[in-house]
Amino acid sequence: MPREELRSLQFKSMKTLVYKLYSFSEFYRRRMRAAKVHPDDVQCLEDVRKLPFMVKSDLRENYPDKLFVTPRDEVVRFHASSGTTGKSTVVGYTQHDLDGWTTSLARALTSCGLGRADTIQVSYGYGLFTGGLGLHYGAERIGAAVLPASVGNTERQIELMMDMQVTAIACTPSYLLHMGEVAQKMGVNFLRDTKLRRAILGAEPWSERMRNRIEEDLGIKAYDIYGTSELSGPLFTECDEQKGIHIWGDLALVEILDPDTHEPVSPGERGELVVTMLQKEALPIIRYKVGDITTLDEEVCACGRTHPRIGRIQGRVDDMLIIRGINVFPSQVEYALMSIPEVGSHFMIEVDRKGELDDMLVRVELRREFFSDRIDDLMRIKKKVTHTLRAALNVSVDVELANPDSLPRFEGKAKRVIDRRRI
Amino acid sequence: MVKKHLIQQVSMFTENRPGRLAAFAQAMEQAGIDIYAFSIAEADGFGVIRALVSDPAVACDRLTALGFMVKMTDVIAVRMKDRPGGLREVAEVLGRADINIDYSYAYSSKHGAVLILRVDKAEDAVKSLKESGVPLLESAEVH
Numbered sequence: 001m002p003r004e005e006l007r008s009l010q011f012k013s014m015k016t017l018v019y020k021l022y023s024f025s026e027f028y029r030r031r032m033r034a035a036k037v038h039p040d041d042v043q044c045l046e047d048v049r050k051l052p053f054m055v056k057s058d059l060r061e062n063y064p065d066k067l068f069v070t071p072r073d074e075v076v077r078f079h080a081s082s083g084t085t086g087k088s089t090v091v092g093y094t095q096h097d098l099d100g101w102t103t104s105l106a107r108a109l110t111s112c113g114l115g116r117a118d119t120i121q122v123s124y125g126y127g128l129f130t131g132g133l134g135l136h137y138g139a140e141r142i143g144a145a146v147l148p149a150s151v152g153n154t155e156r157q158i159e160l161m162m163d164m165q166v167t168a169i170a171c172t173p174s175y176l177l178h179m180g181e182v183a184q185k186m187g188v189n190f191l192r193d194t195k196l197r198r199a200i201l202g203a204e205p206w207s208e209r210m211r212n213r214i215e216e217d218l219g220i221k222a223y224d225i226y227g228t229s230e231l232s233g234p235l236f237t238e239c240d241e242q243k244g245i246h247i248w249g250d251l252a253l254v255e256i257l258d259p260d261t262h263e264p265v266s267p268g269e270r271g272e273l274v275v276t277m278l279q280k281e282a283l284p285i286i287r288y289k290v291g292d293i294t295t296l297d298e299e300v301c302a303c304g305r306t307h308p309r310i311g312r313i314q315g316r317v318d319d320m321l322i323i324r325g326i327n328v329f330p331s332q333v334e335y336a337l338m339s340i341p342e343v344g345s346h347f348m349i350e351v352d353r354k355g356e357l358d359d360m361l362v363r364v365e366l367r368r369e370f371f372s373d374r375i376d377d378l379m380r381i382k383k384k385v386t387h388t389l390r391a392a393l394n395v396s397v398d399v400e401l402a403n404p405d406s407l408p409r410f411e412g413k414a415k416r417v418i419d420r421r422r423i
Numbered sequence: 424m425v426k427k428h429l430i431q432q433v434s435m436f437t438e439n440r441p442g443r444l445a446a447f448a449q450a451m452e453q454a455g456i457d458i459y460a461f462s463i464a465e466a467d468g469f470g471v472i473r474a475l476v477s478d479p480a481v482a483c484d485r486l487t488a489l490g491f492m493v494k495m496t497d498v499i500a501v502r503m504k505d506r507p508g509g510l511r512e513v514a515e516v517l518g519r520a521d522i523n524i525d526y527s528y529a530y531s532s533k534h535g536a537v538l539i540l541r542v543d544k545a546e547d548a549v550k551s552l553k554e555s556g557v558p559l560l561e562s563a564e565v566h
Contacts, residue, residue: 366436371492373434373473373541374525375466382467400468402438403492 003298003306006249011045013278014253018042018051021284025069027062028286048253048276049264054288056089059230064090070282080128081229091130091229092282098137100279101232104251105138111239111246111303112198112223114168116143119195121161123171123179124203126150130233131203135170144168151175154182161194168198173206173214173222180218191219200225200237205313205331209338211242224312230288231277236310241302244309252277254310255287256296259317259327270295270327272317273310291317293329321351321417323358326395330416333362336392342370342381346407353421361398362389368404428549428559429497430566431479432539435472436492439465447472447486454478454485459565460530460539473528475500475539477566497545500560501552503529503536510538513557517542520551534560 001009018039021028032038035052042050059067068075077093093101114120120139124131132150139146147164149157151171158179160166169176176199183190190196199214202225214222226245227235231252236245247254256271257264265271273292277285295311315329322328330349337345344365352359364385372378378401385399410416437443444463451458451474461474476482479495486493503509517524517540525541537560542548552559 366492368492371434371436371494373432373471373494373496375464375471376525378436378469378471379466382469398468400438401436403436403490405490406438 001249001306003300006306007045009250010253010278013250014045014048014276015039015042017276017278017284017286021069021286025067025284027058027067028284045253048255048287051276051287053262053274054286056230056289056291059089059091060087063087065092067284068092068282069284070094075282078128079130079133079229079233089229091232093232094281096279096281097232097283100251101134101235102137102141104232104235104248105134105237106141107248108225108235108237108246109138109142109144109200111305112168112200112237113240114139114142114144114198118142118144118167118198119147119164120144121147121149121157121164121166121169121171123149123151123157123169123175124234130227130229131170134227134233134235135200139170154179155186158183158186158188158194161196162188165195167195168200169196170200170225172203173201173210174204176201176214176218176222177210180214190217196220198223202226202234202237205315207335207338208312209335226310226313228290230283230285230290231275232280238309239301239303239305243301244297244311246301246305246307246309249307251279254296254308256294256310259293259320260322268295268297270314270329273313289317293317293320293331319417321349321360321419323351323360323393323395323397326393328360328393328395332392333389333416336388337364337385340385340388342367343385343401344404346409347416348407349417351417351419351421358421359398360395361400363400363402363407365404365407366401425546425549427561427563428499428553429545430475430500430539430560430562431495432498432541433474433476433479433482433486434494434496435474435486437463437470437472439468439470443470444472446489447474447491450485450489450491451476451482454481456482456485459532460528460537462526462528462539464526473526473541475530475565479566496541499540499542499545499548499552500565501538501540502534502558502560503538504558505535512555513538513540513552516551516555516557517548520547522548522551532560532565534564 022039031052037050074094075092081089122135126132199222211222223238225237253276255274259272292313293315297309315331348363350361389397457477459475464471483493523543527540529538
């Protein structure tokens with residue numbers, strides 16, 4: 001569909017949605033009144049910026065289903081988030097919602113090159129988590145055979161992968177790497193002993209480097225998938241070009257905003273992802289601040305699809321630091337450090353205010369094999385780290401070399417930032 | 424015999440915070456290792472402790488086990504003549520042989536004043552110095 005037609009469709013859907021919510025949702029009506037905006041003020045697609053935001057705590061505070069706008073008997077499914085950063089949230093779906101979710105994934109899987117001939121192992125958790133069931137229905141919709149393996153019992157999963165001639169797997173990138181290690185212990189070589197050719201990976205942050213490693217180690221193509229339970233679940237993936245995640249414009253409207261000013265960032269610039277779901281019924285989502293940092297690409301993709309694409313998720317808004325007016329994400333530091341063999345990938349960021357200026361210190365571990373008793377050699381490494389970080393972050397930082405294994409290790413969510421500024 | 428004149432120095436990376444030297448010294452004490460000489464080189468935010476000790480291999484193992492980053496470096500120990508021109512002689516020999524001195528420090532041993540040299544080409548340095556009659560300590564005399 002040409003981009004202009006897509007935009008016009010998005011506008012119509014948004015307008016309908018806003019009118020509907022203003023009439024039927026106590027929550028949205030109050031929100032819109034507080035923001036002094038009436039549905040009649042929405043005159044073009046850009047007017048989405050007049051609408052109030054929704055955030056995770058809105059769902060928590062209205063636990064479990066106070067934000068639902070359809071009568072309870074129209075709801076056919078619930079899912080619940082695990083509540084890793086707070087109280088659990090519940091999402092609900094009408095049949096129409098499930099169809100939209102499935103359609104989104106069916107298109108996504110098709111765009112990865114999957115179809116009827118494929119056998120797809122779904123190794124996301126089945127249950128309250130949206131990953132398992134979402135991919136399950138999406139894969140069935142494209143006529144593929146589904147192996148609903150869920151999580152755990154890795155050896156059995158690898159046996160089934162071989163026996164059932166699985167061609168694609170959907171799971172977290174770390175689980176796939178784990179499977180690779182277990183397979184090796186079992187004497188199984190993915191490339192030689194399985195028919196696995198594609199992996200749809202997500203539900204946790206991962207990097208281009210991890211993709212390269214997975215693709216090389218396992219001899220497959222790995223595609224990024226995106227979604228959260230508030231939006232329905234996993235919804236969007238990269239196409240076969242692997243150049244960003246296509247956001248189906250008829251289903252969702254995405255904005256990338258400066259986390260502070262809430263103004264749209266320039267094209268291609270990093271910012272906060274804000275999503276409006278255009279077709280959802282039971283739990284409408286308008287301008288939902290997912291909290292993820294990414295980029296937006298509205299150019300037509302090499303695959304021919306006109307739907308806009310978002311880049312890899314580069315961090316969380318909660319992690320963002322503002323250093324001398326520049327937004328800095330710990331994930332950028334991590335990525336930059338990965339290109340420097342002399343230092344490890346663990347790091348700590350310490351921020352202070354010296355006089356009127358922000359002072360950012362990055363502590364990195366020198367790797368044993370690069371330790372030299374010559375100060376010059378060490379200074380060269382330190383300067384290399386300083387320059388690499390400066391180029392990556394656009395802000396100058398101090399670097400401190402530390403002993404290997406001396407910086408804190410984190411299980412689960414890492415807390416790599418100590419901000420001592422008193423502002 | 425060049426090798427016997429290469430003396431193993433323990434070099435340890437230190438972060439720039441209080442108590443690092445004490446941590447090093449304590450580790451040596453607990454391992455029953457004598458420190459004959461040491462120097463601290465400091466740079467912007469870090470430093471390197473360099474030391475001649477009675478048992479460098481044990482010292483390295485001990486320090487590594489404690490989480491420190493250490494390595495052994497070959498250095499040369501010159502027995503200094505107690506007269507004017509002693510240092511010039513050593514420096515000239517090395518200069519003529521196109522050998523660069525990375526760093527040096529001195530200590531007073533039972534053999535008198537000893538100059539420790541860390542050079543870029545240790546074996547060449549030993550040869551040149553010996554050929555020029557500069558007295559060098561052997562590893563066995565130091566440890």
